[in-house]
Amino acid sequence: MTKLSVNINKIATLRNSRGGDVPNVVQVAKDVEKFGGEGITVHPRPDERHIRYQDVRDLKPVVTTEFNIEGNPIKKFIDLVLEAKPAQVTLVPDAEEAITSNSGWDTLKNRDFLKEVISEFKRNNIRTSIFVDPDLKMVEGAVETGADRIELYTEDYATQYAIGNKNAVKPYVECAELASKLGLGVNAGHDLSLKNIQFFKQNVPGLLEVSIGHALIAEALYDGLKPVIEQYLKLLKTP
Ligand SMILES: CC(=O)[C@@H](O)[C@H](O)COP(=O)(O)O
Ligand SMILES: NCC(=O)COP(=O)(O)O
DSSP states (O other), rough: OOOOEOOOHHHHHHHHTSSSOOOOOHHHHHHHHHHOOOEEEEEOOTTSSSSSSHHHHHHHTTTOOOEEEEEEEHHHHHHHHHHHSSSSSEEEOOTTTTTSSSOOTTTTTTHHHHHHHHHHHHTTEEEEEEEOOOOOOHHHHHHHHHSSSEEEEOHHHHHHHHEEEEGGHHHHHHHHHHHHTOOOEEESSOOOOHHHHHHHHHTTTTEEEEEEEEEEEEHHHHHHHHHHHHHHHHHHHHO
């Protein structure tokens, strides 16, 4: 069954825009879980533009589903994750100044670095996932890093699906099939939405988790957080 992990970065964006504590990130995480969310994802970026390192510390004791912390494994990120000990860490290679995550890892060129970082997290009983483009060679490389899972970077799928190109799901199907054959779990995320999630889920085999944030929060502005989460769960659970 594919789990829905709600990325609450944009709740922190709204909170930070006024400098106070409204909306409260911890309360929203609790409510997301109450509404059926099966995980909480956060991406504390080095400039703390939205989720702050302190948010991670505040969330850890209250998240009762799966806590997934995403980020580029710079030293302070690694230290934060080892302190928080979430269910999962997802390693993302984005540059500090990037407006959002914009590429997957080159698992071949970064194999030794990723192996070292991943082994540290695994020694601390934290499941490891690495963000990769839907490229068979990158999936093969991911195995060599010792990662438990890959997270397929779905921006290209979302962009193509929006203009009617459903064939864009094909690389993701092939990568998911290969990952499963190689013993890697399969997650997915970035730009997934109510419009494109069901086709992706129906076609990509063995999808364990989707992490969705930007579109979900934008959709919730119109329909409300609880109804939107319930819509995602319905779409994910419908065979
Ligand atoms: C890796 C990924 O695509 C997302 O998890 C990322 O967290 C989005 O970051 P922003 O919310 O800063 O766009
Ligand atoms: N890993 C993807 C994620 O957590 C959320 O990405 P997006 O839905 O905000 O694009």
